Amino acid sequence: MKISILGGTGSLGKGLANRWLKAGHEIIIGSRSLESALKATQALDIDDSNACLNDEAALLGDIACLTVPFAHQAETLQTVKENLKNKILIDATVPLVPPKVMRVQLPKEGGCAAMIAQTILGEEVRVVSAFQNISAELLQSSHPINCDVLVCxxxxxxxxxVINLIEDMGLKGWHAGPLCNSAAAEALTSVLIAINKNHAISHSGITVTGV
Ligand SMILES: NC(=O)c1ccc[n+]([C@@H]2O[C@H](COP(=O)([O-])OP(=O)(O)OC[C@H]3O[C@@H](n4cnc5c(N)ncnc54)[C@H](OP(=O)(O)O)[C@@H]3O)[C@@H](O)[C@H]2O)c1
Structure with missing residues (x-):
């Protein structure tokens, strides 16, 4: 598939690109600046023509993935909304509120980041949430990853x-219910950050048991 990563110049974007490129997918890196996008495509060793501004990236991809901080989720979605019509947007946004990132602070309005995305984009874009609990650093590496992905x-x-794209990376994706359930996946990230801190772990993750 041709996968556009909006904000693909950041930690998570580069990690997802690394894994999807290894699986044979084509990656378009979207950014607010062409220069930053080009830097990212060069670091990933893909063609310069795969570097774009976010709105063009949204247009070119068969599917798009949003990887920007929560504080900039809404403004970024407004710039790509038109070009995402009739596509799936994978939203990886976690509504962390720095500096208290170990505390679950879901948005009072909208319930969670994925539901906010769906409201902004409207019915013509199908939002699916995923990747909230997986470390960008691990995705950027070539280590095997022992963390499942909840897909809402x-x-x-x-x-x-989306689960098929996750399995292409060698990870396990789970049908975790409707989009509103993304609140649980988003909240879990603060729990994992707290576990990392309190147990001196670099990248705690989750796996589903009882299978
Ligand atoms: N890092 C992780 O381990 C991880 C894991 C799971 C989920 N997440 C979630 O994934 C999302 C991205 O995380 P990240 O660590 O990759 O973030 P990041 O590296 O801090 O930022 C990602 C990209 O967002 C864009 N951005 C920054 N400021 C912006 C602004 N003012 N307006 C519009 N775009 C802006 C930048 O792209 P340009 O400057 O190129 O436009 C930047 O490269 C977050 O919601 C995070 O909670 C992160």
């Missing part, structure tokens, strides 16, 4: 599309 979205077939 209102349509089973859209979740399935």
């Amino acid at each position: 979205g209102d349509k089973r077939e859209d979740r399935e599309t």
